Amino acid sequence: MLNFPKANSIYIHIPFCSSKCAYCDFYSVKYTKKRVDQYWDALFLELAELAAITDQKLLQSIYIGGGTPSLIKAEKYFSLLNKIRQYFKLVPDAEITIEVNPASITAEKLIIYRRAGINRLSVGIQSLNDKYLSLLGRKSNRQHNLEKLTLINRFFNNYSTDLIFAIPGQTLAEFKKDLNDLLKFEPPHISLYNLELHPGTKLYQQYQADKLEMPTEELDAEMYDLAAAELKKAAYNHYEISNYARQGYRARHNFIYWLYQPYLAAGPGAVSFNGNYRFQNKADLKNYLLYYGTANSENILEQSIQTKKPTRNSASEFQVRQLEKLTAKEKQAEFAFLALRTERGILLNEFQKRFKQDFKKVYQAEINSLKANQLIKEANNRIYLTNRGKKLANEVFIKFLP
Numbered sequence: 365m366l367n368f369p370k371a372n373s374i375y376i377h378i379p380f381c382s383s384k385c386a387y388c389d390f391y392s393v394k395y396t397k398k399r400v401d402q403y404w405d406a407l408f409l410e411l412a413e414l415a416a417i418t419d420q421k422l423l424q425s426i427y428i429g430g431g432t433p434s435l436i437k438a439e440k441y442f443s444l445l446n447k448i449r450q451y452f453k454l455v456p457d458a459e460i461t462i463e464v465n466p467a468s469i470t471a472e473k474l475i476i477y478r479r480a481g482i483n484r485l486s487v488g489i490q491s492l493n494d495k496y497l498s499l500l501g502r503k504s505n506r507q508h509n510l511e512k513l514t515l516i517n518r519f520f521n522n523y524s525t526d527l528i529f530a531i532p533g534q535t536l537a538e539f540k541k542d543l544n545d546l547l548k549f550e551p552p553h554i555s556l557y558n559l560e561l562h563p564g565t566k567l568y569q570q571y572q573a574d575k576l577e578m579p580t581e582e583l584d585a586e587m588y589d590l591a592a593a594e595l596k597k598a599a600y601n602h603y604e605i606s607n608y609a610r611q612g613y614r615a616r617h618n619f620i621y622w623l624y625q626p627y628l629a630a631g632p633g634a635v636s637f638n639g640n641y642r643f644q645n646k647a648d649l650k651n652y653l654l655y656y657g658t659a660n661s662e663n664i665l666e667q668s669i670q671t672k673k674p675t676r677n678s679a680s681e682f683q684v685r686q687l688e689k690l691t692a693k694e695k696q697a698e699f700a701f702l703a704l705r706t707e708r709g710i711l712l713n714e715f716q717k718r719f720k721q722d723f724k725k726v727y728q729a730e731i732n733s734l735k736a737n738q739l740i741k742e743a744n745n746r747i748y749l750t751n752r753g754k755k756l757a758n759e760v761f762i763k764f765l766p
């Protein structure tokens with residue numbers, strides 16, 4: 365296994381859902397209590413391994429995502445977070461986020477999350493319109509979502525809400541209503557995603573069978589512009605292509621990805637990055653449990669930490685992990701398009717410092733073409749997306765690929 369000189373954050377994947385949403389291609393399996401118990405033991409073993417290969421163990425953030433982390437008994441997060449604290453240090457104001465689904469959240473769970481140290485929620489609202497919640501295959505309805513937002517506002521002042529737009533059949537007026545209804549709750553952070561169809565999902569199959577008509581690119585762009593204008597009026601900062609925050613509520617965890625800093629991740633399907641290598645756990649819970657077993661002997665874990673040896677031999681590691689060594693060109697490209705996602709864009713000095721090369725020389729032709737198409741701008745030693753560039757971001761990012 366590789367080494368991490370440092371890691372700024374850790375992502376924990378909770379791969380359980382009660383059913384599959386019609387648009388979702390994330391890795392998840394059906395929730396059962398037995399599976400969760402086995403998974404917790406395996407997760408602790410992986411955390412020990414990750415700690416053993418990380419030199420500077422100071423985390424800025426922990427993100428518990430899924431799947432549906434809020435399906436699990438809330439008390440489980442005491443043991444998970446205690447285990448992370450046992451192996452890593454956290455900065456005093458570390459951001460600790462959990463993704464929650466309105467269908468499985470209760471006041472009791474929210475209280476327990478807070479007691480466990482979780483200080484931020486990411487709430488999968490997705491829509492406030494019953495027609496589209498049903499089309500998306502969500503477990504919640506509008507009324508339920510509104511009630512849960514009220515509840516969340518009572519217990520958490522730091523939370524994000526996800527909203528999907530450009531849903532088949534959705535009009536601009538319907539999206540505006542969703543957005544305005546959501547804004548009544550004044551969520552400190554909003555993530556807005558246009559619906560993408562991924563192979564293997566129910567919506568994709570319907571689309572392939574001509575049973576679904578996707579919105580036009582023009583309508584998609586109109587919705588994006590509408591959201592940007594409405595949220596600006598409501599004092600949100602559009603700090604990343606898909607993300608808006610009130611002052612002081614940017615997602616610190618995600619910023620680590622956008623700044624191309626090293627990060628750790630645990631669980632099937634989870635991806636870690638140490639600055640040179642990316643390694644991804646295979647998205648296969650059974651394989652993961654087989655690899656780690658269900659033993660949770662503290663002796664094995666402590667030995668792993670002290671000797672800096674993984675608890676499994678490296679020959680079998682590839683049963684569970686895929687390793688990718690990034691070339692210099694790939695790293696430069698990833699750095700560029702991740703930075704371009706943010707409002708501040710690419711800081712030319714930072715690129716120079718990191719890669720010992722001049723960004724404008726490395727990508728001279730690409731920069732000229734993107735500027736000519738009004739997709740990027742340059743000012744004050746940085747290059748960033750124009751409004752047009754934000755809407756056509758994938759076209760911009762492709763330009764940087766080696």
Ligand code: SF4
Binds near residue numbers: 392430
């Ligand atoms: S709850 Fe989330 S992870 Fe689970 S199927 Fe739905 S969108 Fe996917």
